[in-house]
Amino acid sequence: MNPEQSSSAGTRRDFLRTTAAAAALAAPTIVPASVFGAAAPSNRITLGCIGLGNQGYPVMQRFLENEQCQVLAVCDVNRGSDGYKNEGQLLGREPAREAVEKHYGKSKSGGGYKGCDAYNDFREILARGDIDAVVIAAPDHWHSTMTVQACEAGKDVYCEKPLGLTIADQQAMVRAVREHNRVLQTGSHERSNPNVRKVVELVRSGAIGKVKRVVANVGRHNMIGPGPGWQPMPVPEGFDYDMWLGPAPTAPYHQDRCLYRFRFNYDYAGGQVTNFGAHSLDIAQWGLGMDDSGPVEVESIYAEFLPKGSLFNAATFTHFRCKYPGGVSLECVTGEPSVRCVFEGTEGLVRIDNQGREFVTIPSDLKSDRFGDDVPEVYASNDDHQRNFIDCVKSRTKPAAPVEVGHRSATVCHIGNIALRLGKKLKWDPQAERFVGSEAANNMLSRPVRESWKPSAV
Numbered sequence: 001m002n003p004e005q006s007s008s009a010g011t012r013r014d015f016l017r018t019t020a021a022a023a024a025l026a027a028p029t030i031v032p033a034s035v036f037g038a039a040a041p042s043n044r045i046t047l048g049c050i051g052l053g054n055q056g057y058p059v060m061q062r063f064l065e066n067e068q069c070q071v072l073a074v075c076d077v078n079r080g081s082d083g084y085k086n087e088g089q090l091l092g093r094e095p096a097r098e099a100v101e102k103h104y105g106k107s108k109s110g111g112g113y114k115g116c117d118a119y120n121d122f123r124e125i126l127a128r129g130d131i132d133a134v135v136i137a138a139p140d141h142w143h144s145t146m147t148v149q150a151c152e153a154g155k156d157v158y159c160e161k162p163l164g165l166t167i168a169d170q171q172a173m174v175r176a177v178r179e180h181n182r183v184l185q186t187g188s189h190e191r192s193n194p195n196v197r198k199v200v201e202l203v204r205s206g207a208i209g210k211v212k213r214v215v216a217n218v219g220r221h222n223m224i225g226p227g228p229g230w231q232p233m234p235v236p237e238g239f240d241y242d243m244w245l246g247p248a249p250t251a252p253y254h255q256d257r258c259l260y261r262f263r264f265n266y267d268y269a270g271g272q273v274t275n276f277g278a279h280s281l282d283i284a285q286w287g288l289g290m291d292d293s294g295p296v297e298v299e300s301i302y303a304e305f306l307p308k309g310s311l312f313n314a315a316t317f318t319h320f321r322c323k324y325p326g327g328v329s330l331e332c333v334t335g336e337p338s339v340r341c342v343f344e345g346t347e348g349l350v351r352i353d354n355q356g357r358e359f360v361t362i363p364s365d366l367k368s369d370r371f372g373d374d375v376p377e378v379y380a381s382n383d384d385h386q387r388n389f390i391d392c393v394k395s396r397t398k399p400a401a402p403v404e405v406g407h408r409s410a411t412v413c414h415i416g417n418i419a420l421r422l423g424k425k426l427k428w429d430p431q432a433e434r435f436v437g438s439e440a441a442n443n444m445l446s447r448p449v450r451e452s453w454k455p456s457a458v
């Protein structure tokens with residue numbers, strides 16, 4: 001069965017198509033021809049955006065620019081404030097609603113625009129039958145709960161990277177997407193970057209010979225939170241802290257726990273290993289053709305942590321090494337921030353910068369004429385990851401970074417973090433998705449979920 005038919009999303013669009021067609025038959029001179037065009041309401045994918053901070057806001061703007069979709073609602077537990085990554089930037093629910101209304105108020109002629117709804121609780125968006133898909137840019141500890149519930153509600157999902165907080169979270173997301181026939185795009189936008197694709201094609205076609213080593217960089221911590229003895233702060237007005245914590249353990253409020261800075265605390269994220277690693281390790285996995293598998297070994301080489309009792313407990317400096325079948329090694333290091341990923345082969349090297357703007361090869365002629373005979377087919381998405389998602393929601397096809405890809409790439413980040421935290425060398429079985437011979441490591445594949453957010457409780 002076409003998944004669209006089984007969902008509330010499909011029902012809404014089918015209803016609109018039928019209504020428009022009936023109206024056209026009844027009064028053909030009144031209904032404009034554009035009703036049946038590509039951007040007709042029946043074809044537009046309707047969106048609810050959840051999490052409107054440092055990343056959610058610009059991603060929402062990309063969707064606003066796309067005439068094939070329409071943002072109907074926004075949701076954030078923060079009514080609106082500064083305190084995000086960039087000083088002085090006002091983000092959250094109300095600034096997002098205002099931006100949506102300003103955009104459509106300007107661009108939609110005819111005065112029929114009804115405005116954008118703003119919610120504190122994402123479940124109100126999921127309950128709406130007129131919303132086809134959700135954009136999730138809340139912190140990592142929310143990705144799985146929101147995605148699973150969205151799939152159950154028949155919504156397609158654009159979910160920011162890293163796919164989940166833990167490997168078990170991600171497995172639940174893969175199951176939900178498959179069970180409910182949903183389209184999920186992971187926010188690993190390098191998958192829609194033609195430069196990165198060219199690098200992957202070069203590597204996979206054998207242009208650098210046999211791959212020996214890959215280096216994937218992650219950045220240093222760009223903020224340092226309070227040290228041992230830090231004191232809780234009062235929760236700001238307009239910020240629903242309990243709903244921010246959600247499935248994570250109860251903890252006293254401090255501003256450095258939440259907006260943007262959550263990524264440096266293992267309760268909500270995985271430090272720069274999952275933050276930047278979800279980009280650089282994703283490119284490594286793609287180049288190595290490992291989207292349905294992964295390394296077989298992971299070894300902690302070096303990790304630095306802030307003093308015990310600091311609010312930020314994620315490693316500040318990291319180096320771990322993975323081994324892939326066939327002996328290729330992958331070094332994930334806190335390294336040169338301008339370089340994202342380097343592939344080294346027996347006959348050359350290719351290096352891509354951290355913005356994916358350019359790549360360098362040694363020897364330099366690799367760029368133009370050193371493709372092997374057997375150029376592999378690599379998914380081509382053209383420079384707009386959000387548009388690729390909308391196109392795939394419409395065509396019911398796999399997007400550039402489907403849930404399985406997001407899961408496999410983030411798994412490399414998670415097993416790296418587990419090795420770093422245990423200070424160990426571990427064997428990993430990528431098919432069973434378990435460590436071999438380490439119960440301590442296997443116990444870190446999942447995390448306890450707060451009672452009220454256990455799947456059985458919601």
Ligand SMILES: NC(=O)c1ccc[n+]([C@@H]2O[C@H](COP(=O)([O-])OP(=O)(O)OC[C@H]3O[C@@H](n4cnc5c(N)ncnc54)[C@H](O)[C@@H]3O)[C@@H](O)[C@H]2O)c1
Nearest residue numbers: 051052053054055076077078137138140160161244259260
């Ligand atoms: N693809 C990329 O390049 C990229 C870049 C930056 C961040 N990200 C990802 O985006 C996600 C968000 O990161 P950020 O830097 O924007 O963080 P942020 O703190 O700036 O924004 C997160 C927003 O989510 C809101 N939020 C928290 N819980 C919520 C809930 N239950 N319901 C609704 N809203 C909730 C917060 O109030 C905040 O406004 C992370 O997973 C991060 O890894 C991706």
